[in-house]
Amino acid sequence: xxxxxxxxxxxxxxxxxxxxxxxxLAFRILDFPDLTVDGSFPLGAAxxxxxxxxxxxxxxxxxxxxxxxxLAGLVTATLNVKFRILNLLASILTxxxxxxxxxxxxxxxxxxxxxxxxxLSPFYGLGLPEFYVRPLFVAxxxxxxxxxxxxxxxxxxGLAMRATGANPRMARAQGVKTxxxxxxxxxxxxxxxxxxxxxxxxxxxxxxxxSGVGTIVVGLAAVIIGETLFHSRLIIWALIGCVVGSVLYRxxxxxxxxxxxxxLKASDLNLVTAVLVACALILPRLxxxxxxx
Amino acid sequence: xxxxSNLSVIFGRGTPLEKQALSGxxxxxxxxxxxxVIGSNGAGKSTMLGVLAGDVIPTSGRVAIGGRDVxxxxxxxxxxYVARVFQDPLTGSCGALTIQENLALAAARGSRRGFGLAxxxxxRDEFRSRVAELKLGLxxxxxxxxxxxxxxxRQALSLVMATLARSEVLLxxxxxxxxxxxxxxxxxxxxxxxxxxxxxxxxxxxHSMRQALDYGTRTVMLHGGKVILDVVGESRKNLTIEDLIExxxxxxxxxxxDDDALLxx
Numbered sequence: 001x002x003x004x005x006x007x008x009x010x011x012x013x014x015x016x017x018x019x020x021x022x023x024x025l026a027f028r029i030l031d032f033p034d035l036t037v038d039g040s041f042p043l044g045a046a047x048x049x050x051x052x053x054x055x056x057x058x059x060x061x062x063x064x065x066x067x068x069x070x071l072a073g074l075v076t077a078t079l080n081v082k083f084r085i086l087n088l089l090a091s092i093l094t095x096x097x098x099x100x101x102x103x104x105x106x107x108x109x110x111x112x113x114x115x116x117x118x119x120l121s122p123f124y125g126l127g128l129p130e131f132y133v134r135p136l137f138v139a140x141x142x143x144x145x146x147x148x149x150x151x152x153x154x155x156x157x158g159l160a161m162r163a164t165g166a167n168p169r170m171a172r173a174q175g176v177k178t179x180x181x182x183x184x185x186x187x188x189x190x191x192x193x194x195x196x197x198x199x200x201x202x203x204x205x206x207x208x209x210x211s212g213v214g215t216i217v218v219g220l221a222a223v224i225i226g227e228t229l230f231h232s233r234l235i236i237w238a239l240i241g242c243v244v245g246s247v248l249y250r251x252x253x254x255x256x257x258x259x260x261x262x263x264l265k266a267s268d269l270n271l272v273t274a275v276l277v278a279c280a281l282i283l284p285r286l287x288x289x290x291x292x293x
Numbered sequence: 294x295x296x297x298s299n300l301s302v303i304f305g306r307g308t309p310l311e312k313q314a315l316s317g318x319x320x321x322x323x324x325x326x327x328x329x330v331i332g333s334n335g336a337g338k339s340t341m342l343g344v345l346a347g348d349v350i351p352t353s354g355r356v357a358i359g360g361r362d363v364x365x366x367x368x369x370x371x372x373x374y375v376a377r378v379f380q381d382p383l384t385g386s387c388g389a390l391t392i393q394e395n396l397a398l399a400a401a402r403g404s405r406r407g408f409g410l411a412x413x414x415x416x417r418d419e420f421r422s423r424v425a426e427l428k429l430g431l432x433x434x435x436x437x438x439x440x441x442x443x444x445x446x447r448q449a450l451s452l453v454m455a456t457l458a459r460s461e462v463l464l465x466x467x468x469x470x471x472x473x474x475x476x477x478x479x480x481x482x483x484x485x486x487x488x489x490x491x492x493x494x495x496x497x498x499x500h501s502m503r504q505a506l507d508y509g510t511r512t513v514m515l516h517g518g519k520v521i522l523d524v525v526g527e528s529r530k531n532l533t534i535e536d537l538i539e540x541x542x543x544x545x546x547x548x549x550x551d552d553d554a555l556l557x558x
Contacts, residue, residue, distance in 0.1 A: 156406035159390070159398050166389035173346070173385070174454075175372030175402040233438060 001258045004131050009254040011135040011203060013247030016218055017142045018196030020226070020242035021149055023219030025189040028238065029153070030182060031165040035091040035216050036076045037193045039098025040069040042212035044194025046105040049113050049207035058119045062198045069194020072098060073186035081179040102209045110208040118202035134203050141199070145192065146239050152188075153235050161185050193219075214270065221277040222246035228284050252276055295322040295345070295462050295494065300354035302340050302518070314340040315351070316518040322462070327488055327495040329505040331537075332515035338498045341515065342466050345496070347371040359461050373403030376460035376493075378468040382447035385454075385468075388440030392431060392450060395439055396420045399454035423453055427483070445476030452483055456491050463488065465497040469504070481508060502534045512537075516544055 001009075019041060026034035044065040051061035072094055079090035103109065123133050152158045163171035164181040171178050193215070201207040225248055226241020256272050257264050264272065302315040315337045322328055332338050343349035344356060347368035356364045358374045379385040386395050397411040397420070412420075417435075425432040427449050431442070439447060448468060455463055465484065469477035485508055488495050499505050505512050512529055514522035514537075521544040524532060 152408070154410055154412070155408045156397070156401050156411045157408060159394055159411040160401075160406050162390060162394075163387050163398050167384070167387040169384055170379075170387055171398075172368045173372060173375075173377045173379075174398050175369050176398075176406075177367075177369045 001254055005254060005258060006251070007131045007135055009250040010247055011131075011138060012200075013222075013250035014135055014138040014142050014243070015196055015199050015203060016222060016250070017243040017246040018145060018192045018199070019215055019219040020222035020246045021145060021239060022189040022192035022196070023216065024223050024238060024242050025149070025185055025192070027220065027223065029162055029165050030185040030189075032080075032182065032186065033088045033091070034073075034076060034186065034189065035088065036072055036094045036098070036186075036190055037219060038212045038215045039095040039102070040072040040190040040193045040212075041197040041200070041215040042102050042207065042209055043072055043098055043105070044069050044197025045201035045207035045211060046102045046111075046197075046209070047194070048198030049111050049201045050105055050107075052113060052116050052118060052202070053111065058117060058121075058202065062119060062195065062202075065198040066191040066195050069197070070187035070191040072194070073188070073190030074183060076190075077183045077186040081182050098212075099209065102212075106207060106209065109210070110206055113201060113205045113207070119199075120202060138199055138203065141195075142243055145195070146243060149188075149192075150236050150239055157184075214273065217273055217277060218246075218249065221249050221273065221280060224277065224280040225249055228280050231284070249276065294324050294357075294359060295320075295496075296355070296357040297321075297341070297344070298355045298357075300341070300344060300356070301352045302337075302344060302349055303352045306352070314518055315344070315354075318354070318515075318519055320513065320520055322494060322496065324461075324494050325492055326511055327493075327509035328497070328511045328513055329509040330496060330498045330513050330515060331500070331502060331505045336515040337518040338515055339466065340518075342464050342496070342498055345462065346375055346377060346464055373458075374461040375464060376402070376455035376458070376462070377464045378448065378451045378455055378466065380467040380470055382444040382451065382471060385451040386439045386447050388438065391436050391438055392424065392442075393417065393420055393435040395450065396423070396454055396457060400457040402458040403460075404458070423457070424450070427453065443476075445472050445480065448472060448476075448480050449483055452480065452487055456487050456493070461494060463493045463495045465495065467498055467500055470500060484508070502537050506532060506534065506537065514541065514544065516541075 019037060023037060026032045047065040047068045048061045051064060052058050076091045076094040079085045079093060080087045120134060120137050123137055124130055153162065160171065160176040161181045161184065163174065163176055164178045168178045200211065222242055222245035224245070226238065226245030229244060230237045230241045232238070253269065253272055256262060257266060257269070297318055297320045300315050300318040301313070304312045304314055318337065318341060330338050330341070340349055344351050347366060350365060355362060363371050363374070377385070387398065390398065393412055397416065400416065421432050421435060424435065429446055429449060431446060431450065469480050472480060481504065487493070495509070497509060511525040513520055522540055
């Protein structure tokens with residue numbers, strides 16, 4: 001694997017670290033199996049791309065993309081909390097609805113962001129090659145997001161959200177309005193995923209309506225790889241695990257695809273992904289099995 | 294002052310499984326009293342507790358806590374007046390959180406939760422000293438997850454959690470029933486001392502007639518969703534378990550105790 005391919009994999013891994021943190025919040029903190037992300041990732045990309053093309057400030061465009069993602073999360077939460085639709089099904093409904101919404105937002109299946117000012121543009125002129133600037137820039141944003149999410153989960157509000165996912169009955173008895181926390185958590189989770197989507201559009205120079213397919217699997221893969229690596233109960237390690245897992249996942253995919261011996265093609269990506277996630281799920285179980293045997 | 298007036302609860306209304314759990318129950322609890330509640334299975338004990346806590350919305354009737362009508366207020370909103378310990382230690386505390394985090398969660402009951410750190414230095418010290426009072430050595434395990442502890446340890450901590458924030462009533466739902474006899478005794482003694490220390494108005498549902506008479510200041514017996522016996526003061530002091538069983542039998546129209554024999558223990 002060339003250095004540029006390696007840095008490209010790291011960059012993509014960092015972009016998807018936002019997805020991983022979002023998925024961690026929904027799946028692990030709230031215990032809400034949320035597939036909305038397959039729609040909110042391209043939604044973030046679409047909103048940011050369209051606004052940037054329309055001449056908006058890219059930072060503002062990204063903020064609006066995040067708000068759009070939060071809104072998508074709120075729709076899923078409303079279907080679940082207010083109308084009692086099973087959480088998984090509620091998220092699938094939002095996900096397929098978002099496919100149409102994304103097409104409406106963009107007006108066509110994909111838009112190019114070539115020669116547009118993105119959040120990264122000011123940093124390209126600083127002397128470093130672009131393939132260094134991109135991962136560094138995204139890494140800084142990931143670090144900020146990670147610290148903010150960590151601090152939030154350590155607050156009274158964050159603790160109440162964790163209790164909502166872990167033991168809703170106890171949480172209510174302690175005065176926690178559990179439905180409020182499902183709204184809040186789903187909004188936060190999907191806002192992070194949309195941020196990932198908008199950065200994906202800005203680093204890759206396009207937004208595509210199909211780019212969301214499998215986002216949830218990639219996010220979960222990162223979370224699970226992270227948990228396998230650091231199996232710590234501490235939130236901070238889980239969050240770091242999300243980031244490291246996401247990057248390692250991309251490097252593993254890149255290695256698998258670029259190795260001549262395996263003879264894999266880009267179209268084998270989904271199969272490779274499934275095998276990797278399955279391995280990440282099976283390995284800890286085998287290890288535990290040996291320990292108890 | 295807790296007032297339950299003319300409470301009726303019908304589960305599964307209009308279905309073949311319709312069940313009247315409470316039928317016109319009236320009960321007033323003075324501030325500072327410790328009421329023990331007994332009754333056979335299906336008498337309505339848990340339903341009454343559920344109505345007080347907000348888990349069950351009554352079909353008719355009124356619930357007032359400290360003069361406020363809370364009949365239709367949700368569990369979470371009512372939690373600022375109501376502290377609770379559940380029968381199952383796994384329900385009352387959060388296994389995925391540490392001891393310290395569970396305490397922080399309980400300490401914020403009834404107050405606004407914001408972005409401030411849940412566990413600051415001053416709170417940490419306070420929690421530690423409160424846990425040390427249990428003399429279970431748990432003050433050295435404040436960062437251990439709750440699911441590493443035994444049921445008895447979790448129940449003892451649940452009691453401490455219930456007393457961290459102020460409440461107008463403490464509800465104990467057979468909170469020693471899932472514990473071994475030694476631990477049950479320990480938790481009951483702890484209950485007694487915490488209730489006295491914090492002057493808590495308490496309602497304890499129990500299956501054990503001995504507990505019902507040994508602890509508290511007033512004993513209430515439920516049957517068929519109504520209060521059928523209410524003893525307090527001198528007459529309660531002289532009451533024996535045998536008297537209680539006799540009263541129980543009379544109240545039930547001479548039915549034998551058969552399946553309720555275990556109540557005696």
